[in-house]
């Protein structure tokens with residue numbers, strides 16, 4: 001998987017979850033879900049920062065389906081999960097609680 005798609009995924013994730021992109025800690029936590037590489041994490045934060053919060057994305061909607069595995073955010077075992085379909089590819093699964101947007 002190329003760096004570009006990792007960045008697109010990360011940006012979509014941040015746009016989906018964060019209304020307030022000034023929250024660097026929350027943003028970094030999300031970027032870390034996509035990649036373990038610090039250079040790509042920084043690139044994701046930089047790219048996401050170019051979007052105004054008012055555009056805060058409603059263009060990515062979660063898709064629910066059965067999964068065998070664990071939630072990407074909290075690691076809890078789940079049997080139904082939510083996936084975000086982004087320009088860079090699908091991200092997930094997330095449990096029902098963890099797919100809820102972070103309230104700033």
Ligand SMILES: [Zn+2]
Pocket residue numbers: 071072073074075076094095097098
């Ligand atoms: Zn979770």
